Structures are given as structure tokens and as C-alpha cells.
Amino acid sequence: MLAAGACLALGAGPRAWAQAAPTATDGRLVVVFLRGALDSLSAFVPYADPHYARLRPSIAIAPPDGTAATALRLDDRFALHPALAALQPWWQAGQLAFVPAAGSPDGTRSHFDAQYQWETARPGQRADAPGWLNRLAAQVGGQPVDARPRVVGVGEASPRLLAGAQPVQLVAHGQAARRAGSLEPARQREALMALYGGDDALSAAFRQGAVARLASARDLASDMPPDVAREMQSASNGAAPVSLLEQDARNLATLMRKDRRLRLGFLSAGGWDTHVNQGAATGALAGSLQRLAGALLALRHDFGEPGDVIVVASEFGRTAAENGTRGTDHGHGNAIWLIGDRVAGGRWHGRWTGLAPADLNEQRDLPAHHDFRAVLAQVLRPTFQLTDSALQDVLPGAAWDRRLDGLMRRA
Amino acid sequence: MSRLGYGPTPSRVAEVRQAGGARAWALAQVDAAAAASAQPPRPAPELAAFDQPLPEIFARFRAEREARRERRDAGNPPAGTAPMPPAAASADPDPRLSYSKDSIQAAAAWRLSACSRPDLEQPLLARLTEFWFNHLNVSADKGSVRPFAGHYLLHAIRPHVLGRFEDMLRASARHPAMLYYLDQAQSVAESTPRGGQARGLNENYARELMELHTLGVQGGYTQSDVRELARVLTGWTVAPDQPGGFRFAPRLHDAGSKTVLGQPFGPTDPRDARAGQYEGLAALHLLATHPATARRVALRLAQWFVADAPPPALVNHLASTFQATQGDLRAVTRALLQSPEFWAPAHALFKTPMDFACSALAALGGPPDEPALRQATGFLAAAGQPLLRWPTPDGYKTDAATWMAPDALTRRADLALTLGRRAPAADFLLPFYRPATRARIAAAAPGLQPGLVLASPDFMGK
Secondary structure (H helix, E strand, O other), X not given: OOOOOOOOOOOOOOOHHHXXXXXXXXXXXXXXXXXXXXXXXXXXXXXXXXXXXXXXXXXXXXXXXXXXXXOEEOOOOOEEOHHHHHHHHHHHOOOEEEEEEEEOOOOOOOHHHHHHHHHHOOOOOOOOOOOHHHHHHOOOOOOOOOOOOOEEEXXXXXXXXXXXXXXXXXXXXXXXXXXXXXXXXXXXXXXXXXXXXXXXXXXXXXXXXXXXXXXXXHHHHOOOOHHHHHHHHHHHHOXXXXXXXXXXXXXXXXXXXXXXXXXXXXXXXXXXXXXXXXXXXXXXXXXXXXXHHHHHHHHHHHOOOOOEEEEEEEOOOEEOOOOOOOOOOEOXXXXXXXXXXXXXXXXXXXXXOOOOHHHOEOOOEOOOOEEHHHHHHHHHHHXXXXXXXXXXXXXXXXXXXXXXXXXXXXO | OOOOOOOOXXXXXXXXXXXXXXXXXXXXHHHHHHHHHOOOOOOOHHHHHHOOOHHHHHHHHHHHHHHHHHHHHHXXXXXXXXXXXXXXXXXXXXXXXXXXXXXXXXXXXHHHHHHHOOOOOOHHHHHHHHHHHHHOOOOOOOOOOHHXXXXXXXXXXXXXXXXXXXXXXXXXXXXHHHHHHOOHHHOOOOOEEEOOEEEOOOOHHHHHHHHHHOOOOOOOOOHHHHHHHHHHOOOEEEOOOOOOOEEEOHHHXXXXXEEEOOEEEOOOOOOHHHOOHHHHHHHHHHHHOOHHHHHHHHHHHHHHHOOOOOOHHHHHHHHHHHHHXXXXXXXXXXXXXXXXXXXXXXXXXXXXXXXXXXXXXXXXXXXOOHHHHHHHHHHHHHOOOOOOOOOOOOOOOOOHHHHOOHHHHHHHHHHHHHHHHHOOOOHHHHHHOOHHHHHHHHHOOHHHHHHHHHHOHHHOEO
């Protein structure tokens, strides 16, 4: 654990790389947050660890044998869940990396506490605080010359990660995002805007929502790829329907492509709280991972520019051993996934100590060898050319973790 | 009226006038709600699908799963046989297949009718049922919970909302909806042989029972307490053939000694003679009467009825009432309505999507037709508060910061304008609005005015 309150120690030293070639001022970030605590030991599988199969007699992903029924080998220690096969090329191309044992210095095993602390980047604190992505929005894009949002979130009414003083564009789940509804007919729109013509917070929120919704609907309606439209129509005839998460990912990517001021994006997916029958190479978790892979593919289609980074994370990890109902209970450390051209991918980063009982946190789950804020700091600093004080403002109290230097390539 | 129910209707406005003042009216609501909670609910006959005896729900759910299996087998014929043409598969679907879906749709329709028709369900009772269901949330998004969620609302929650908290907690703990939702039905003593494989503990229910239903996350329990409580509760599972849907299975129970919050359970317990299921009941009693539980319930009630950040004095007062009366929820509710804080005009609340949908429907005299029900259900799903389907056990939030979201506000206008097109005008609301709002509505095209009354900013508070 890192000393709480230590500031980002950015004196002299090997961090000059971070300031190198400040050309990519157009960096963009999408956070994909998996609510419910993804079992990373099933996604990024430590197949070579002798304890892995022993701890998980019915849910371990079988070691790689080259078939789709087993994990997909990444290196001599880790492998990928077969449902994530679509991501393997990114690993090979050096665009996908993992920090396998990251987490919060606070040991809570409450989903709701842990999510709140992750989203505010203030582990151990419960006082009302803005989300770190909103604080980051204040730092990107130069002077706030206009009140247009820099950050867009899809699918949740008011995610804590986006809460704060900066304006935010929020978009509904799935198909609903494409419809302007009551705002479409001009006469209705004008009547509603007049009704909310006041200067109170409610009226301002309504007007902001109306403007953003019209823009979203316009950008999305004109941009539905023909294959998506076709898939939707044919869904009942046996074609695999696009998952809601994938649709949200496409919506997010489209909006950020069409409005270049939107440089920060947020997407979330629930359903990762696998206490029972989580399955192995197939089953419930495999299905969720497959949908996640589809969503990441959709995102990467639009986030292929050098400065783009996708971060995938969850509030905490799960028990190393399976529980009595072929699932896993709440744990602590977890993997953070990083995707992008400038990510030093094709390898994992940080400290990994394996699954021997004595090396586990409370003999139960993965330790958080790296504070999640330290991982984020490594990404944010070069992506947005943040100064020390800006970084400190976005991730208050986080310490720079030198063991993660090299997580991002030099520009 | 918007807090002790779902908003004014012409007859409710008259009621308050007749009662000789709002406070007298409010206290009378508590008695009326308590009397109504002792009577069975009155869903329309076409909605009865979700309110059958539990053994019948289990039987029909089993039939649904069998039908699914049959269809799956038929859809995957052995190699060499021709696949069934898609048209044949989709024509004439087996009615057994839609049982869970029909059940949850009926339960959702009941909730929208109950919250918007004072003649059908006493408004404060509907309000309190919503509050306590949310406090002890289950979600029909989990397939095994789906056919039981409506029954849980009516029979585990509704009868107890003005009774003893411990009784409600116990009814929740033993209802199939909760047993399935938080996986308690499958949690058994470590290394119990079952179906050829050793099975064991699942911590999910024990954790949320302490974190969410009772003590709260800062209530002073540890990971060890979670695990020990899960051991205490082993053997609590579903019984498809029992009227209550619950059984205690001694063979699946961990008979060893345990310690929860410093209290011994199991063989070292001097009350040993009453071990087994008694341990779980004793643990629920310990949790239900714990001071941290009193504080948590008091805070949530004050947030629900008074303000997002309620005055600490009120929370303390409610918590001490809860403790002094051993969790008598009628006494706590009365204390709330008698408090000066409840009536202080400075305290404002913002309607949740459910408040908004229910009050809009109530202002129109209830859902005018089937499409209106569907639109309201769809609105709630799009607004992020789907009926009976809040996915996580914490229940939805009730504060303005969550629901005053720009995009979501424009969706309220969608529902308001859609309802306003087909329903009688709710002009009786206008005298409660600010003059500026009235002027803006009056300036709009006459055809839009009924919808704008419901879409107005003045209709968003409670």
C-alpha cells in the first residue's frame, strides 16, 4: 500500500519521458466500468500458477491447449478467457496491457462503497465529492471558453464518476438515445423550452438536457451503420442481436467522433456479481465477457488514434477460491485493462505475487499491489499533458508509483 | 399529498380540507394505511397472475423451464435431421413460456394502478410499500426471482410496513424472491455433499443483510462477521411445496459454533436446545434490534419523507423511537409525521421517475388505458428506475442529485405530453403553480396544455 496523502512525487528523475513530445494534445479517454466486481482471475487468467486450478475446482479456465475450450495463451504466466478471443490481436499488436493486481488502499468489500470511492478517487472517504472524470474534464481542452461538455456518459442517469461542476452530456441506453421524442416537433419543443425558461437549476438542467438530446439524436440517427440496422430487424429471426452494451459503445463512439470537443467518455455495464454458477470457458460469465468484447471492438473502431486510451476496470476483485456455490465472493485487488496505441501493450505491468495462500490478501483474494489511482495517473499524465498540480487535482492524494513507469510508451 | 401518497387528485384535495388541516389528515392516513395493510390487496382479476399461492407459482415456473428445455431440444435436433424452419418455431408459442414475463408485467401494472388510484390502494400504504420494498430490494432482472417479485411485494413487504421491522425482515429473509436473489437458497454448510459434488457457503445474503438491510456499511461488522453469519444461515432455503415457500434443511446447516458481532451461535450457545433454525432467527433479532439498524432506518425514512440531507435531530429522534418501541414502524411513522421537520417548508424533495409517473397518472384519475400503462412502464425503464427491476440490492437512490439529470428530465416531458394527449386535463393542479408557469402554459397551443401541466417544473417537486 502506498502512503496515504503522499503527493505525486515528480521531482527530478526518470519521468522526463512523461513530458516528451507534447504533440498529442488530442488524447481521448473512455472509461468502461464494470459494476458488480468482475472476476479478473477468469478474464486475465494466471493459468501457470499451481494454485489456480486447486482454488477453483469447477470454475478455473483450463490452461491453453490451443482450442476454444481453454484459455488463450498470452505469455508463460497469463492467458485470456476464450470469450475474449477478439481482443487477442490487440495484445499481439502491443495495444492491450493489464495491471493484474491493482485496487484501492481501502479494504471495503461493499460494492456501493467501493464504487463510490473508485469514482471519486478518494479511497476511504465518504464525504460528498465530484467524480474524477468530471474533474479531469476541467483540465482538458484548454480554456473553458464555452459551456459545451467535454465529457459524455451513456446509459446511466447520474453516474458519480461524471458528477461535478463541469457540464456533462448524458445519453440514454440503447435505442432510446436515437430519439428526440417530445422535442422533435418544433411547436412542442418551443412550448417546453418556454415552460423551462426560468433561471433555476431545474430549468437550466432541462434546457441542457434538451440541447444535448437533440444533438445526440441527430448524430446517432444519421449514423446507424447498415449492418446494425439490419441486425436489429432480423434479431427475431435468429441473428445474434447486438447487445445493449455494444449498442451503447457504438453510440458513445459515434458521439465522440462527431463532436471532437468530447474527449472523455464513460460507459458502464452491470451484471458482474457472480456469486453462483459463474461458469468457466462457457456459462454466465463467459456470456458477459463475450458482450464486453463486442463492446470494446465497437469502441476501438473509433478510438484507434494514437492518443486514444480505453480503461476497463471494476470496483474490486473477487475471492481467489471459488465459494460453495461455484461462484466467487467479494474480494479486493483486481486487474485493470488498458487499450490504446500508446499503451505499452503485449505485456502486463506491475507486481504479481501469485495465488499461494500466504501471498493473498487475508488469505482470501488478490492484494492491491498498486493503487488504482496510480495506474490512472500513469495514463492521464501523458494522454492529457497534465501538470503535477492538475494531476493532483484529478486524483487527490494519489502517489506516483514508479513500479508502473513504462505503462505508456513515449510519444 | 405528494409525500404521503403520489400527489393530489381532486378528491384528495377535498379530503384534506374536510379533515380540518393537513396534520390531522396526515395522522389519519397512518391509521387508514395500517387498517388497509391488514386487508388483502385488490389487484384486478386480469392481474392475478402474480398473486397466486407460492406452490402454484413454483409449479408454473417449473413448467416454464421445462417448456424452455423442450423448445431448446427441439431447436437443436441431433445431427442428420433437418432443422425446423424458423416460421414453425415462432408460430403459436407455448403459453407456458411467457409465465415469468406475464407475472412481472402484471405486478408492474398493479404497482402503477396502486400508486395512482386511491380507490384501489390506500396511498400512504402504497408509498410505504415502495419504500420498504426498495429497502429490501429484489430484482426481477434475475430470472429465478422474476415470478416471485410481485408476490414478495404483496406478502413479504406490504403487510408489515406499519408493523414490526423484525417481522418484515424475517418475512423477507424467508421469501423465495430474496432467497434466490441473494443466493441464500444455495448456501449450505462447507463441504456438504450435494449432487455428487461438495457444496458450501455463499456470503452474498449475509453481507447485504448487514450492509443494506440492517446495520449499514459502517455498522461495525467485519469480514469475519459476514462469513460467520453466512454459516448461521446455512440451511435456509426454498420449499416449492410449502405455503410459505421456505424450509429449514437441518442436513445443510453448519452445526459448528460461530460468533456474530461478538455473540455466540451454535453448540457453545447456552440456548443450544434451540439451535438450527433458531440461530438464524436469533441473528435476525440481533440485527433488527441493533442501534446501528435503528439509525440506518431512521436516516433512510427521513431522506424519503423529508429531505435529501435531513436534520440530524430528526434522524436521532426517529432512531430513538425505533429503539424504544423495538422497531414498531407505526410508532416511527407517526413520530415522523408529528415532527416539526416534516412540515418545515424549507425541506423540499425532487420527484423520482416513479414519483413522477405515479403522480402524473394519479392526476388523470389513474392509467386511462393499456397503452398508458405501457408508456409509463417504458418511461421508467428509460429513466433508469424500471419497476421491480432495480438490479442491485441497495435499491434506487431517492435524492435530487441522482434524478435531476438533464437527459432524464426531457423524458419526463415525453410521458407528460403523451398522457396529456389522451386524458382529461388536470387543471385542478394549476392553482398550486407559480403565476409564471401558469402564464407559459396558457400561452401554448390549447392541444398541448394538458400535457404541459404535467410536464411543468412545478410538478417535479414533492
